Amino acid sequence: MPDRADWAYSSALMTKARPLTRHIISINDLSNKEIETIFEVAQGFLKELADPNVPYRIGHSTDIAAKSILASLFYEPSTRTRLSFESAMLRLGGANITSADPTVSSAAKGESLADTIRVISNYSDVVVIRHPRDGAARLAAEYSQVPVINGGDGAHEHPTQTLCDLFTLRSKKKSLKNMKVAISGDLKGSRTIHSFVYALARFGATIDPLPAPGMELPGHVDRRLREEFHCRMVSKDPGQPNGGSIDALYVTADQPHQLSLYSDPETDYGPLLQKKTDAVYVTRFQKERWAEKDRPYPKIDAKFLGEAKYSDASVMHPLPRVNELDASLDTDRRAVYFQQAAYGVPVRMALISLLLHLHKNNSLHQFHGGFAEPSFPVYMQPIGTGFSCDNPNCITVDPAERQYAANKFYLVDEDARQRCALRCVYCEKDIESDASVQFVIADATRKTFAPDLAALMRLPSDKLKHHIIYRNAADALAAGFEPRDGARKAHAG
Numbered sequence: 001m002p003d004r005a006d007w008a009y010s011s012a013l014m015t016k017a018r019p020l021t022r023h024i025i026s027i028n029d030l031s032n033k034e035i036e037t038i039f040e041v042a043q044g045f046l047k048e049l050a051d052p053n054v055p056y057r058i059g060h061s062t063d064i065a066a067k068s069i070l071a072s073l074f075y076e077p078s079t080r081t082r083l084s085f086e087s088a089m090l091r092l093g094g095a096n097i098t099s100a101d102p103t104v105s106s107a108a109k110g111e112s113l114a115d116t117i118r119v120i121s122n123y124s125d126v127v128v129i130r131h132p133r134d135g136a137a138r139l140a141a142e143y144s145q146v147p148v149i150n151g152g153d154g155a156h157e158h159p160t161q162t163l164c165d166l167f168t169l170r171s172k173k174k175s176l177k178n179m180k181v182a183i184s185g186d187l188k189g190s191r192t193i194h195s196f197v198y199a200l201a202r203f204g205a206t207i208d209p210l211p212a213p214g215m216e217l218p219g220h221v222d223r224r225l226r227e228e229f230h231c232r233m234v235s236k237d238p239g240q241p242n243g244g245s246i247d248a249l250y251v252t253a254d255q256p257h258q259l260s261l262y263s264d265p266e267t268d269y270g271p272l273l274q275k276k277t278d279a280v281y282v283t284r285f286q287k288e289r290w291a292e293k294d295r296p297y298p299k300i301d302a303k304f305l306g307e308a309k310y311s312d313a314s315v316m317h318p319l320p321r322v323n324e325l326d327a328s329l330d331t332d333r334r335a336v337y338f339q340q341a342a343y344g345v346p347v348r349m350a351l352i353s354l355l356l357h358l359h360k361n362n363s364l365h366q367f368h369g370g371f372a373e374p375s376f377p378v379y380m381q382p383i384g385t386g387f388s389c390d391n392p393n394c395i396t397v398d399p400a401e402r403q404y405a406a407n408k409f410y411l412v413d414e415d416a417r418q419r420c421a422l423r424c425v426y427c428e429k430d431i432e433s434d435a436s437v438q439f440v441i442a443d444a445t446r447k448t449f450a451p452d453l454a455a456l457m458r459l460p461s462d463k464l465k466h467h468i469i470y471r472n473a474a475d476a477l478a479a480g481f482e483p484r485d486g487a488r489k490a491h492a493g
């Protein structure tokens with residue numbers, strides 16, 4: 001049975017963050033309007049402070065962040081993200097403190113992220129963090145007194161890279177609406193891709209996945225695109241209007257009510273299929289996230305881009321590149337990747353200055369709210385019961401961090417399938433049902449269990465805490481619960 005103290009511990013964690021301290025952990029922590037505001041502010045910095053010879057390069061400084069400090073806490077290699085954040089802070093007139101090598105910080109002595117962030121947030125006004133674990137930035141935010149910005153957490157997300165990507169697209173094309181963007185390479189391991197596809201869908205772009213073999217978008221990202229971001233899958237083969245094959249495009253529905261798993265056979269997708277591609281976004285094989293270090297991988301070169309549909313496509317890459325993007329493209333008029341990296345400075349200047357409320361006259365200077373204040377109920381699994389997140393790279397399963405993280409899950413209502421799924425609050429991966437995972441709900445008051453996970457969503461939050469989810473009936477039985485009437489038959493024997 002759960003220890004009462006576990007519940008109290010978990011609830012205390014939930015109330016840690018101050019309500020007006022904004023953290024940018026996922027691109028979905030920002031509304032579309034806020035993203036536009038960031039771009040307006042970034043554009044303003046470029047107008048005022050650009051190098052006269054290189055219009056996308058910030059060449060001058062202001063002092064609006066004088067006396068403010070940015071802490072960069074990097075547990076993984078970085079060139080662009082850390083240095084552009086630090087350059088942005090200096091251009092704003094602020095200062096930086098940096099921990100960029102975990103082998104020379106207290107991490108090497110075994111200090112947890114939760115303790116480190118509690119210390120560092122007393123030394124700085126804003127923190128940018130990069131960590132190899134999915135969900136690490138969310139955990140850091142729970143323990144921080146100041147805004148935390150995710151500079152990349154495992155294979156989860158990299159929201160500020162997406163801001164640079166969208167800003168670049170916006171500078172090249174008028175609007176993201178109706179834009180067609182191809183994404184190539186390691187769509188599974190690339191956190192830049194995961195933040196990017198959510199944003200593309202939210203702004204109404206069509207996404208054309210070109211994955212390396214076996215590196216398709218992860219199941220949970222694909223599912224969110226379809227079920228939360230109103231994407232439909234359309235087969236690239238005009239003879240097969242009903243999508244579902246992996247060779248498919250994601251089209252954002254104009255209206256949320258058009259949500260459907262598959263494309264509408266009545267709709268003529270021909271014009272869309274024939275439409276030219278506006279941008280090709282190339283990613284590196286994320287070898288640090290794969291066991292096999294050598295796999296077949298697509299190379300984007302002049303031959304690939306010679307196809308008519310790519311004749312006006314901007315070529316983008318978050319960098320670093322390894323072999324997937326031919327250096328001969330650097331002089332191609334379509335190549336924008338160095339400009340994309342340069343935009344890291346004005347975009348991050350805008351983000352930092354908005355988070356620190358430095359714009360007195362900006363209409364959105366309060367900068368709170370957000371696109372997806374998650375509307376799903378949060379369920380807390382008592383520590384030591386049932387299960388925890390099954391993503392082996394989630395911060396909540398890290399031996400050094402697990403005592404600081406609660407087993408928290410969103411109860412996600414899967415409209416399209418009339419059932420409920422569990423999504424880890426930290427890494428946002430869904431726990432999949434399979435032969436060994438057939439969730440049952442135990443009622444701690446009645447000491448019984450039943451298989452209806454969706455029933456949990458209907459419970460008021462004060463009742464929710466008296467229920468425990470087990471992976472299957474055998475685990476609930478082992479914990480001393482009895483099957484509830486209907487469940488007794490189902491689990492008999």
Ligand code: NCD
Pocket residue numbers: 080081152158161191192283284318319320
């Ligand atoms: C990316 C990252 O770290 O995820 N780099 C970056 O921040 N521009 C992309 C990558 O490493 O491949």
